[in-house]
Amino acid sequence: MGSSDAPSDPGEGAAHTLVRRTAALARLDLDEAEIERLAPEFRRILDAFGALAGVAADAPPATDEPHNARTRPDTPRPSLGAERVLRCAPEREGAYYSVPKTVGGDA
Amino acid sequence: MTGAWRTVIGLETHVQLGTHTKLFCGCANEFGAPPNANTCELCTGQPGSLPLLNERALRLAVRAALALDADVAARSTFDRKNYFYCDLPKGFQTTQYVAPYASGGGVALDDGSFVRLTRIHMEEDAGKAIHDRGDTTLVDLNRAGVPLIEIVTEPDLSNAEQAFEYLTKLKEVLVYAGVSDCDMEKGSLRCDVNVSVHREDEPLGTRVEIKNLNSFRNVRAAIEHEVERQTRALDDGTAIVQETRLFDVDANATRTMRVKEDEDDYRYFPEPDLPPALVTDEVLRVERAAIPELPTARRARYANELGLSEYDAGVLTAERATSDFFDAALRAADPGAAKLLANWTTNELLAATADPDVPGAALDELRVSPADLAALVALVERGEIHSAAARTVLRETLRSGRAPDDVVRELGLAQASDPAEIEAWCTAAIDADPRATEQVRAGNGKAIGALIGAVMKRSQGRANPEVVRSVLTRMLEVDA
Numbered sequence: 001m002g003s004s005d006a007p008s009d010p011g012e013g014a015a016h017t018l019v020r021r022t023a024a025l026a027r028l029d030l031d032e033a034e035i036e037r038l039a040p041e042f043r044r045i046l047d048a049f050g051a052l053a054g055v056a057a058d059a060p061p062a063t064d065e066p067h068n069a070r071t072r073p074d075t076p077r078p079s080l081g082a083e084r085v086l087r088c089a090p091e092r093e094g095a096y097y098s099v100p101k102t103v104g105g106d107a
Numbered sequence: 108m109t110g111a112w113r114t115v116i117g118l119e120t121h122v123q124l125g126t127h128t129k130l131f132c133g134c135a136n137e138f139g140a141p142p143n144a145n146t147c148e149l150c151t152g153q154p155g156s157l158p159l160l161n162e163r164a165l166r167l168a169v170r171a172a173l174a175l176d177a178d179v180a181a182r183s184t185f186d187r188k189n190y191f192y193c194d195l196p197k198g199f200q201t202t203q204y205v206a207p208y209a210s211g212g213g214v215a216l217d218d219g220s221f222v223r224l225t226r227i228h229m230e231e232d233a234g235k236a237i238h239d240r241g242d243t244t245l246v247d248l249n250r251a252g253v254p255l256i257e258i259v260t261e262p263d264l265s266n267a268e269q270a271f272e273y274l275t276k277l278k279e280v281l282v283y284a285g286v287s288d289c290d291m292e293k294g295s296l297r298c299d300v301n302v303s304v305h306r307e308d309e310p311l312g313t314r315v316e317i318k319n320l321n322s323f324r325n326v327r328a329a330i331e332h333e334v335e336r337q338t339r340a341l342d343d344g345t346a347i348v349q350e351t352r353l354f355d356v357d358a359n360a361t362r363t364m365r366v367k368e369d370e371d372d373y374r375y376f377p378e379p380d381l382p383p384a385l386v387t388d389e390v391l392r393v394e395r396a397a398i399p400e401l402p403t404a405r406r407a408r409y410a411n412e413l414g415l416s417e418y419d420a421g422v423l424t425a426e427r428a429t430s431d432f433f434d435a436a437l438r439a440a441d442p443g444a445a446k447l448l449a450n451w452t453t454n455e456l457l458a459a460t461a462d463p464d465v466p467g468a469a470l471d472e473l474r475v476s477p478a479d480l481a482a483l484v485a486l487v488e489r490g491e492i493h494s495a496a497a498r499t500v501l502r503e504t505l506r507s508g509r510a511p512d513d514v515v516r517e518l519g520l521a522q523a524s525d526p527a528e529i530e531a532w533c534t535a536a537i538d539a540d541p542r543a544t545e546q547v548r549a550g551n552g553k554a555i556g557a558l559i560g561a562v563m564k565r566s567q568g569r570a571n572p573e574v575v576r577s578v579l580t581r582m583l584e585v586d587a
Contacts, residue, residue: 025372026191070382074126074163077133082143085151085248095142096245099193101238 015039110307116264117301124167130254131158142247150252152197164254170394174284177212185378194233202230223261267330279402313347329354413445435477474508483511495568496520524571536561
């Protein structure tokens with residue numbers, strides 16, 4: 001199921017396809033009821049972006065381009081460290097994050 | 108369908124830049140740190156954190172492009188490459204998709220061909236996922252956000268050997284330019300290969316990408332295997348599937364990897380949190396000036412101007428430190444001493460760096476300076492010390508750091524050329540070895556070597572071997 005299956009202006013069926021593809025890429029296991037619920041939402045989001053694209057075609061070019069884009073010096077700053085960042089982790093093993101294995105699965 | 112099979116290869120090489128910190132945050136860019144020690148809000152994808160481009164990463168990227176003769180864009184932009192995977196918690200990789208910072212350039216190969224570069228772009232590295240733990244994957248985000256450049260070639264390569272040579276030369280350039288250590292064992296340089304085969308009178312074949320190549324040898328082996336696999340399949344009438352394959356080192360074979368996102372699935376869009384990267388003429392000037400003479404040019408100079416062999420030129424330029432040391436010694440020496448200097452550099456000094464008893468594990472850490480080596484070689488050239496004595500001097504200088512002239516004086520190693528002094532050693536050697544003496548007198552010219560060796564030993568390497576030979580032939584009344 002490639003993205004070529006999903007036209008840029010999907011009808012309801014194509015919206016279902018797009019939901020399934022997006023869920024697969026995000027490794028989400030959606031059931032049919034969830035797909036039914038999300039498909040119209042996807043459709044509305046895509047319609048909204050379609051409308052924006054129409055407006056953007058007539059938009060003037062950006063004028064706020066910086067002339068001296070900011071960079072930062074290559075100087076180390078203290079990191080948070082493993083203990084602090086791992087507090088947010090649902091699961092850990094030692095100093096590692098522990099997550100469900102996804103390698104080998106279809107995206 | 109009568110044409111021979113042709114192979115088409117393109118390479119994508121990821122190179123970590125030798126910065127102190129990551130591309131968009133101040134966490135240390137450090138290999139081997141404890142897991143997740145070098146992480147912060149930004150590189151762990153916490154809401155509200157904002158990136159800021161590392162100036163040195165930009166400078167090193169520019170230097171790499173200039174060293175590869177690429178064109179550097181005055182303005183380049185960043186994009187988000189969206190994918191969901193545990194090695195990049197933000198859910199996207201910040202990269203340059205639409206407007207990379209460099210394009211063009213390339214690498215010349217010894218067979219006269221030229222591997223063109225399509226583009227070079229900056230991007231952040233992903234974290235490290237460890238998969239050998241049953242149903243779970245362990246994640247270390249120290250590498251997430253480390254600055255990379257990705258160097259993409261045109262499909263200009265046609266066999267595994269060319270790919271090997273391209274990578275070898277690419278690495279040389281980047282290491283010499285101080286852009287990266289390109290240490291594949293640390294993952295500083297990683298390579299993906301695109302391979303297809305087709306009949307020479309037919310359109311290009313289906314392209315297969317091979318990942319997980321962590322040595323140049325594996326790149327060569329993977330290409331050789333993949334070309335064989337594809338031609339065998341096509342000969343059997345089986346179509347090649349466009350896919351990503353992993354190289355299995357143990358099996359020496361490629362196998363299908365997880366199905367990968369299509370290009371469209373990445374939903375690239377402009378990175379809203381980063382302004383364009385701007386490169387001024389001043390930055391170009393400074394970074395161009397920071398590029399030293401590159402190894403290909405050095406090898407040509409060594410061969411053409413100094414008369415060194417291709418082999419010696421290759422050994423001298425294999426590491427920049429060796430070539431820099433040799434060049435510095437050359438500046439302090441007589442121009443005619445180049446060959447001798449090269450021999451001493453490649454034989455004695457490189458051996459010394461591997462000797463655990465010698466202080467210093469690299470040429471620039473040794474206690475012998477380039478000027479010391481030039482002085483030592485000058486002593487040999489002027490005939491003031493014999494080469495055996497010179498090795499003794501070098502060992503002492505390596506140990507103590509004392510200048511070669513001082514060591515020669517202190518150890519009394521100046522070559523003895525006084526016939527009277529040498530005659531005394533010769534008399535002792537003749538008395539001690541009547542058998543060799545008889546053989547020499549009987550016309551066995553080779554036997555004189557034993558007597559010369561005995562004299563050299565008695566003189567502790569000081570006797571001038573030519574004078575010794577002359578004295579012995581006179582004393583034994585044989586022809587020289």
